Amino acid sequence: MTQPPAMLMLEDGRVFHGVGFGAEGETFGEMVFNTGMTGYQETLTDPSYAGQIVAMTAPHIGNTGVNDEDPESARVQVAGYVVREPARVASSWRSRRSLDAELRAQGIVGIAMPGTRALTRHLRDRGAMRGAISTVETDPQALLERVRQSPSMEGADLARKVTTPEPYIVPAIGDKRFTVAAVDLGIKSMTPHRMAERGCEVHVLPATSTAAEILATNPDGVFFSNGPGDPAATEYAVTALRGVLDAGRPFFGICLGNQIFGRALGLGTYKLRFGHRGVNQPVQDRATGRVEISAHNHGFAVDAPTDGPFETPYGRAEVSHVNLNDGCVEGLRLLDGPAFSVQYHPEAAAGPHDSTALFDRFCELMDGKVRG
Numbered sequence: 001m002t003q004p005p006a007m008l009m010l011e012d013g014r015v016f017h018g019v020g021f022g023a024e025g026e027t028f029g030e031m032v033f034n035t036g037m038t039g040y041q042e043t044l045t046d047p048s049y050a051g052q053i054v055a056m057t058a059p060h061i062g063n064t065g066v067n068d069e070d071p072e073s074a075r076v077q078v079a080g081y082v083v084r085e086p087a088r089v090a091s092s093w094r095s096r097r098s099l100d101a102e103l104r105a106q107g108i109v110g111i112a113m114p115g116t117r118a119l120t121r122h123l124r125d126r127g128a129m130r131g132a133i134s135t136v137e138t139d140p141q142a143l144l145e146r147v148r149q150s151p152s153m154e155g156a157d158l159a160r161k162v163t164t165p166e167p168y169i170v171p172a173i174g175d176k177r178f179t180v181a182a183v184d185l186g187i188k189s190m191t192p193h194r195m196a197e198r199g200c201e202v203h204v205l206p207a208t209s210t211a212a213e214i215l216a217t218n219p220d221g222v223f224f225s226n227g228p229g230d231p232a233a234t235e236y237a238v239t240a241l242r243g244v245l246d247a248g249r250p251f252f253g254i255c256l257g258n259q260i261f262g263r264a265l266g267l268g269t270y271k272l273r274f275g276h277r278g279v280n281q282p283v284q285d286r287a288t289g290r291v292e293i294s295a296h297n298h299g300f301a302v303d304a305p306t307d308g309p310f311e312t313p314y315g316r317a318e319v320s321h322v323n324l325n326d327g328c329v330e331g332l333r334l335l336d337g338p339a340f341s342v343q344y345h346p347e348a349a350a351g352p353h354d355s356t357a358l359f360d361r362f363c364e365l366m367d368g369k370v371r372g
């Protein structure tokens with residue numbers, strides 16, 4: 001199939017040209033880059049990417065096609081997709097179809113273009129910004145004007161758009177040890193699975209669930225997931241989490257869940273210049289000095305003191321993990337209560353398995369064996 005010409009326009013007027021990849025049409029979103037060498041299916045289906053156009057820095061994408069095992073949710077979630085060179089042939093016997101056919105079937109507009117390095121350097125220097133991909137517009141100025149009218153990621157409440165409409169249960173694998181209430185702010189399917197493998201029956205609940213609805217499942221522990229958008233626009237989740245913490249239930253949060261925990265503790269969140277998206281981010285556990293190589297996808301971070309414990313409405317807390325690249329906060333924990341969270345993705349889909357023990361820690365918390 002011959003591909004139509006395509007244009008990628010950024011809000012500062014920088015333009016890139018290439019050919020269409022996936023569906024034809026036009027799409028808008030926050031332009032970000034992902035440095036993962038593997039895991040394009042997991043990236044595409046991670047609901048945290050809702051509202052974002054994702055550029056892959058790895059030069060060949062789609063080499064193993066699309067299979068039924070790797071998706072992290074029921075559909076492709078990115079607003080648009082940028083690759084340097086798509087695979088012409090999908091090489092894995094497990095492939096259902098090519099990535100191009102999958103994006104086309106799901107209506108996701110993408111672009112294949114030689115400039116992914118220049119694009120990434122531009123975003124690193126100037127920061128994440130709004131963008132558009134179009135296979136239908138020929139006038140750059142007209143597209144630029146539409147980009148400048150498109151919504152910004154700051155202030156965007158997207159968790160309620162990607163969450164499950166109804167509660168559902170992921171049964172424990174083997175003997176049931178715990179009931180977990182997992183608030184789905186944009187949950188990846190590997191996350192309840194990691195808990196189920198440890199004997200948790202996971203009640204996945206909609207993003208806007210109240211503290212009373214969460215506690216009505218009579219959980220041994222409460223989990224808040226990753227998710228898209230600006231944590232400052234997700235105040236309903238902060239209110240619900242405060243009710244859970246008031247009830248003294250063990251808590252574990254990841255990514256957006258970490259940011260919500262920070263806000264529940266009275267901390268602020270802010271936008272990083274270009275964020276962390278990839279599978280090789282070095283994170284240090286400050287208690288042990290141990291460094292984990294971890295999977296990330298975040299554009300915001302928690303603003304917390306890193307020079308020691310600080311007071312919160314729930315007792316003392318501390319920054320438990322920091323990123324060794326830029327020093328930003330990657331984890332929080334209460335010192336006087338059973339609650340902790342991390343800014344990264346211990347479920348490891350895609351990504352290294354260095355951090356999966358955090359799910360064991362959550363189980364120990366529910367067992368009453370450790371504190372925060």
Ligand SMILES: NC(=O)CC[C@H](N)C(=O)O
Pocket residue numbers: 048225226227228229230231254255256257297298299300301
């Ligand atoms: N993966 C996530 O949960 C991302 C959280 C938030 N949307 C951010 O960009 O920082």
